[in-house]
Amino acid sequence: MASLSSRKVEPMKVIEAPLFKFCPMCGHPMVTKRPQDDVRVRELCEACGYIHYVNPIPVVGTVPVCGDRVLLCKRAIEPQKGKWTLPAGFMEAHETLLEGALRETREETGTEAKGGQLFTVIDVPYASQIHFFFLAEITQLPTNPGPETIEQKLFAENEIPWDKISFTTVRTTLEHFFEDRHQGSFMLHQYRLDD
Amino acid sequence: MASLSSRKVEPMKVIEAPLFKFCPMCGHPMVTKRPQDDVRVRELCEACGYIHYVNPIPVVGTVPVCGDRVLLCKRAIEPQKGKWTLPAGFMEAHETLLEGALRETREETGTEAKGGQLFTVIDVPYASQIHFFFLAEITQLPTNPGPETIEQKLFAENEIPWDKISFTTVRTTLEHFFEDRHQGSFMLHQYRLDD
Numbered sequence: 440m441a442s443l444s445s446r447k448v449e450p451m452k453v454i455e456a457p458l459f460k461f462c463p464m465c466g467h468p469m470v471t472k473r474p475q476d477d478v479r480v481r482e483l484c485e486a487c488g489y490i491h492y493v494n495p496i497p498v499v500g501t502v503p504v505c506g507d508r509v510l511l512c513k514r515a516i517e518p519q520k521g522k523w524t525l526p527a528g529f530m531e532a533h534e535t536l537l538e539g540a541l542r543e544t545r546e547e548t549g550t551e552a553k554g555g556q557l558f559t560v561i562d563v564p565y566a567s568q569i570h571f572f573f574l575a576e577i578t579q580l581p582t583n584p585g586p587e588t589i590e591q592k593l594f595a596e597n598e599i600p601w602d603k604i605s606f607t608t609v610r611t612t613l614e615h616f617f618e619d620r621h622q623g624s625f626m627l628h629q630y631r632l633d634d
Numbered sequence: 635m636a637s638l639s640s641r642k643v644e645p646m647k648v649i650e651a652p653l654f655k656f657c658p659m660c661g662h663p664m665v666t667k668r669p670q671d672d673v674r675v676r677e678l679c680e681a682c683g684y685i686h687y688v689n690p691i692p693v694v695g696t697v698p699v700c701g702d703r704v705l706l707c708k709r710a711i712e713p714q715k716g717k718w719t720l721p722a723g724f725m726e727a728h729e730t731l732l733e734g735a736l737r738e739t740r741e742e743t744g745t746e747a748k749g750g751q752l753f754t755v756i757d758v759p760y761a762s763q764i765h766f767f768f769l770a771e772i773t774q775l776p777t778n779p780g781p782e783t784i785e786q787k788l789f790a791e792n793e794i795p796w797d798k799i800s801f802t803t804v805r806t807t808l809e810h811f812f813e814d815r816h817q818g819s820f821m822l823h824q825y826r827l828d829d
Contacts, residue, residue: 562730
């Protein structure tokens, strides 16, 4: 198996938080300055005092395992349309990391997965994201993937389409999965990825 | 030592994301409806197409250890002003979890900490937050805490002011820290807290 750094794929597309031109509370034009008692410059409204904070966004997904195979989805949407991915997406308000990971798995594969051990925690600071993948088990083959998926397939380790994987966090999570399985135990992997 | 559930303190104050009345891109009034190709109702702008997504916010902090004692800060600001806390705060854009945790430690205690092992990952779904605490080591006693801290002090285990701890995630992180130290090894603790 190749080392973690030898298989280069496209980094995740960076979606920068857009600048706010108007205050979402009162409609007044926003300005960029340092709020009182803050050490950072923010976008804020001098009319009503609203401050626009921008925080990293959690991305949650699973490694859906069925026997000795892993379920991958071929992406029907950009970015990385046509590439293979693990089911994952942006965490929604008022859910837990695991709830979000299982919801994304349900939405993108049409199947219920049972989770799951937290397996990778990956900082992606250039994109202001953190990616979390959980180990999950599926007991039935999905038949009806959602609109974000062209097709899905169970892959044994020697069948993984390494040159057609969507994102670096997906690739490194799969590499850690097979390495840990060879060693007989799954541990938490925490690391950062840079562009 | 009391069990994890026997020491009740105030839950974290929930700061709901405010409704957007005006589009931050074009200033047009926002509406609440389900965007095309989405399964959820969002706030969106029918004039320019802007969609306001709300995602959980990561909170990052440390357990700053000096010898056999832990550094706690007495909060100078609401919520929970006057209560003792571990240094922690909202993660900022373009930093990693650990970078954010060490920055918050620097801002709230005035000292550099060396980190660190990821120790607790706590879902707080009712507040749409995830709290991450890292183990960290401090080698010098801080002398000049920031404006968010009234005073700070190193506490041995039998000195911890359990009835004056600020937040449940701080209390349970401290409880896990001392339990793991008694057992001789520190492991990752992942759990959820409900109101």
